[in-house]
Amino acid sequence: MQxxxxxxxxxxxxxxxxxxxxxxxxxxxxxxxVRYELRGCEPRGELARAVTEALVExxxxxxxxxxxxxxxxxxLEGVRVLGARGDAVTVETTGAPRRRAHGPxxxxxxxxxxxxxEPPPEVTHTEVTFLxxxxxxxxxxxxxxxxxxxxxxxxxxxAWVGDLDHGGEAGRITGWDASADHRGLVDLTVAxxxxxxxxxxxxxxxxxxxxxxxxxxxxxxxxxxxxxxxWLRQAARRPHGAPEISPGGTYELDGTDVVDETSFLCALGExxxxxxxGPGVEAGGFGEQAGGFGExxxxxxxxxxxxxxxxxxxxxQPWLGRRPATFQELTDGLRKAGxxxxxx
Numbered sequence: 001m002q003x004x005x006x007x008x009x010x011x012x013x014x015x016x017x018x019x020x021x022x023x024x025x026x027x028x029x030x031x032x033x034v035r036y037e038l039r040g041c042e043p044r045g046e047l048a049r050a051v052t053e054a055l056v057e058x059x060x061x062x063x064x065x066x067x068x069x070x071x072x073x074x075x076l077e078g079v080r081v082l083g084a085r086g087d088a089v090t091v092e093t094t095g096a097p098r099r100r101a102h103g104p105x106x107x108x109x110x111x112x113x114x115x116x117x118e119p120p121p122e123v124t125h126t127e128v129t130f131l132x133x134x135x136x137x138x139x140x141x142x143x144x145x146x147x148x149x150x151x152x153x154x155x156x157x158x159a160w161v162g163d164l165d166h167g168g169e170a171g172r173i174t175g176w177d178a179s180a181d182h183r184g185l186v187d188l189t190v191a192x193x194x195x196x197x198x199x200x201x202x203x204x205x206x207x208x209x210x211x212x213x214x215x216x217x218x219x220x221x222x223x224x225x226x227x228x229x230x231w232l233r234q235a236a237r238r239p240h241g242a243p244e245i246s247p248g249g250t251y252e253l254d255g256t257d258v259v260d261e262t263s264f265l266c267a268l269g270e271x272x273x274x275x276x277x278g279p280g281v282e283a284g285g286f287g288e289q290a291g292g293f294g295e296x297x298x299x300x301x302x303x304x305x306x307x308x309x310x311x312x313x314x315x316x317q318p319w320l321g322r323r324p325a326t327f328q329e330l331t332d333g334l335r336k337a338g339x340x341x342x343x344x
Contacts, residue, residue: 040110298338
């Protein structure tokens with residue numbers, strides 16, 4: 001098959017190459033919260049603090065919690081403590097526990113019991129159909145044998161050469177039929193997790209990078225939020241063919257739309273390397289310690305036009321987790337690398 005757009009994998013092996021997909025792109029639906037009881041526990045540290053707060057306030061956020069029970073160590077994400085009774089602590093999480101090999105200071109309990117019912121499949125999953133697929137390996141054998149289903153597969157989004165470095169668990173293949181639009185191929189229906197649907201703006205980014213990189217300046221400006229972060233990630237993954245920084249060269253950065261760290265890096269990459277290219281520094285490379293630029297930046301002059309936009313915006317947005325870099329941290333990072341910075 002020439003230029004497939006998607007691959008389905010079973011373990012490490014591709015079991016289908018597909019031309020298109022229907023139903024993959026849409027707004028993800030959050031996983032319904034799940035309630036567990038930690039039984040036979042003696043709360044310590046942060047868990048003890050959260051239990052005390054929950055008894056007073058009715059609920060208390062905790063975050064990530066490692067729980068050690070006789071069958072191993074499990075990690076719970078997005079934990080909120082709802083209360084405690086005797087040696088049982090009731091918590092709510094954003095998903096199923098994941099097994100861990102080790103973790104710092106786990107809560108030691110006798111058991112970890114799910115107490116909320118499993119949601120019906122139609123709440124957690126939807127049908128996604130991979131179109132125009134060429135089966136191979138174990139899947140081809142299953143189709144030839146007349147099997148009605150196939151096990152869980154992963155998917156990958158492909159580019160003209162290689163892939164877009166995106167994929168994950170697709171789910172169980174629940175059916176197949178001869179493709180109506182692609183002669184000699186099949187359409188594969190998958191029970192896909194709603195929480196893993198891909199926002200439509202992200203697809204637009206991938207379309208721009210499918211054949212290489214966008215040649216039109218400023219394409220990153222079309223996108224916002226996570227989609228702009230994906231644009232930067234795709235741009236930074238394509239260093240081949242990028243011009244080298246000219247020692248002592250002068251570059252001009254258009255700061256009209258630089259309102260956060262991601263847009264700063266998008267604009268910087270375009271100013272120095274051209275359209276569709278990133279600077280090789282990911283968002284998050286600054287934070288409380290300015291840095292991220294290599295020695296090749298020494299001696300460069302960067303004229304930052306409309307720097308007032310960034311000065312008023314960077315580092316002041318609401319945040320959760322890593323604090324966004326401030327304007328001062330970004331400029332300090334450039335100067336620390338030996339860049340002569342002109343703020344216009």
